[in-house]
Amino acid sequence: MWKLLIADDEPRIRHGLCKALPWSDLGIDIVAEAENGREALELAGEVDADLMFVDINMPFMNGIELIEQLQVKYPRCLVIIISGHDEFAYAQQAVRLNVFDYLLKPVQKTELKMVIVKALEVLNKDRNDQKYTQWMHHKLEYSALTLREDFLHKWVTGKLTEEQFEEEKQFYQLHFHGKVSLLLIKPLSKNTMNVSSKVWEPSLLAFAMKNILSEMLPQLPMSAVFSADRNQIAALTPVSELTNMREIYQEFERSVMTYLGVNVLTFHCVAELLEDIPMHYEVLRAHLIRESALTPIIMMTKKYLETYYYKEDLSLSEVAEHMNVNATYLSKLLKRDLGKSFVDYLTDIRIQNAIQYLNDPTYKMYEIANKCGYQSQHYFSHAFKKMTGFSPLEYRKRGGF
Structure with a gap:
C-alpha cells in the first residue's frame, strides 16, 4: 500500500x-x-x-x-x-x-x-x-565477491603467476600493508564428535562459518574470507598485534561450536608480506593434513586442550569425561599418537600460548600466567624455564629465542 x-x-x-x-x-x-x-x-x-x-x-x-x-x-x-x-x-x-x-x-x-x-x-x-537497481547491485556485488574468492583461491594454491597476481590484486582491493594474518579452517566430520550434531551440507556450512568469521574479524576493508581446497576456509587480515588475532580465532571456534554444533581444525600464522601468503598456506595445509590423520579421539582431545588450556584445574579426568572415554585409555592414546603424556602436552600448549602473549609488551607477567592456566606467576616461570631454558622475563628481554 x-x-x-x-x-x-x-x-x-x-x-x-x-x-x-x-x-x-x-x-x-x-x-x-x-x-x-x-x-x-x-x-x-x-x-x-x-x-x-x-x-x-x-x-x-x-x-x-x-x-x-x-x-x-x-x-x-x-x-x-x-x-x-x-x-x-x-x-x-x-x-x-x-x-x-x-x-x-x-x-x-x-x-x-x-x-x-x-x-x-x-x-x-x-x-x-528501484527494485531493478537493487537487484542489479546485488548481482554485481555477488559476482564481484565470487570473482574475488576465485582469484584468492587460485593465488594461494599456486595457480597464478606472480605477474598475474600483481596485475589483478588492485582490482580485487587487496590493499594489504605490513604483516598479514592467515587463518586456515577445516570443519571436522561428524564421526569426530562425541555428541550428536546437525549434519550440514558442505556449501551451507561454509557459508555460515564465513559469516561468523567476517563478523568477528576487525572491521577493515581489506580483510578477506574465502573458500580454499576441500571445504577449507581461509581468512586474510592485516595485523599489528598477533595476540588479538589469536583471541579472535579462539572465539570463532567457540562460536562455531555453540551456534553451528560443529568442531573445526584451525591453524594460523603471520606473514611479513602479502606475497609470502601462498608459501605459508602450503605449510598450514600440510598441518591440517597431518592433523586430520589422527584418530578422532586424539583430534578432539587436542582441540579441547587448545581451547580450554587457560583453565587452572583442567585435568585428564575432565577431558576424558568430555570425550566419553576412560582416563587411563585416553592417557595411553596420547602417549601412543603424540608421544607425550597429558600433562606434558598441556604444558606445551600453555607455553606456546605464553610465548605469543610475551610478544605483546602490554601484558604483565601475572596476567600472562593467569591467561595460560597457571595459579601463580612463580609456577608459570618455573614451567616456562623448564621447557625453554629461559625464564619468561629473560625471553622478553632477549626479544625471543
Whole structure:
C-alpha cells in the first residue's frame, strides 16, 4: 500500500479528501493528517509518506516552504498541491519546485482520480526501477565477491603467476600493508564428535562459518574470507598485534561450536608480506593434513586442550569425561599418537600460548600466567624455564629465542 499524508488547515477539506475516493481499492492508505506545514514535515518522516496533498495557505509553515523542505529531506515523496483560486500564483511557484500536480479547490472527484492514477503510475515505475537497481547491485556485488574468492583461491594454491597476481590484486582491493594474518579452517566430520550434531551440507556450512568469521574479524576493508581446497576456509587480515588475532580465532571456534554444533581444525600464522601468503598456506595445509590423520579421539582431545588450556584445574579426568572415554585409555592414546603424556602436552600448549602473549609488551607477567592456566606467576616461570631454558622475563628481554 502507498502511504498518503494530507496537509490542510481546514478540517472540512481534510475530511472531504479522505472520503473522496475508495483509497484502499487504489492501493493507497491515508496514514496521517496535518493541520499546518510544520506538523506535516514532521509526520512525513515518521510515516515515510509516498504521496502528499499540500495546501498552500497553512500556519507556521506555508505550503511553499514545506515543499522546499520536502525536496531536501524526502525527495521521493510526490506532492500534489491543493490550492484556492486566489492562491493560483503561489501554485505556479510550487510547480517550479517540481511538485507533481496541483488541483484547485473545490476538488472535483473525477479530476482527483485522474491525478492519482498518474501519480500511481509514476510511483510504481519508480519502485520497479528501484527494485531493478537493487537487484542489479546485488548481482554485481555477488559476482564481484565470487570473482574475488576465485582469484584468492587460485593465488594461494599456486595457480597464478606472480605477474598475474600483481596485475589483478588492485582490482580485487587487496590493499594489504605490513604483516598479514592467515587463518586456515577445516570443519571436522561428524564421526569426530562425541555428541550428536546437525549434519550440514558442505556449501551451507561454509557459508555460515564465513559469516561468523567476517563478523568477528576487525572491521577493515581489506580483510578477506574465502573458500580454499576441500571445504577449507581461509581468512586474510592485516595485523599489528598477533595476540588479538589469536583471541579472535579462539572465539570463532567457540562460536562455531555453540551456534553451528560443529568442531573445526584451525591453524594460523603471520606473514611479513602479502606475497609470502601462498608459501605459508602450503605449510598450514600440510598441518591440517597431518592433523586430520589422527584418530578422532586424539583430534578432539587436542582441540579441547587448545581451547580450554587457560583453565587452572583442567585435568585428564575432565577431558576424558568430555570425550566419553576412560582416563587411563585416553592417557595411553596420547602417549601412543603424540608421544607425550597429558600433562606434558598441556604444558606445551600453555607455553606456546605464553610465548605469543610475551610478544605483546602490554601484558604483565601475572596476567600472562593467569591467561595460560597457571595459579601463580612463580609456577608459570618455573614451567616456562623448564621447557625453554629461559625464564619468561629473560625471553622478553632477549626479544625471543
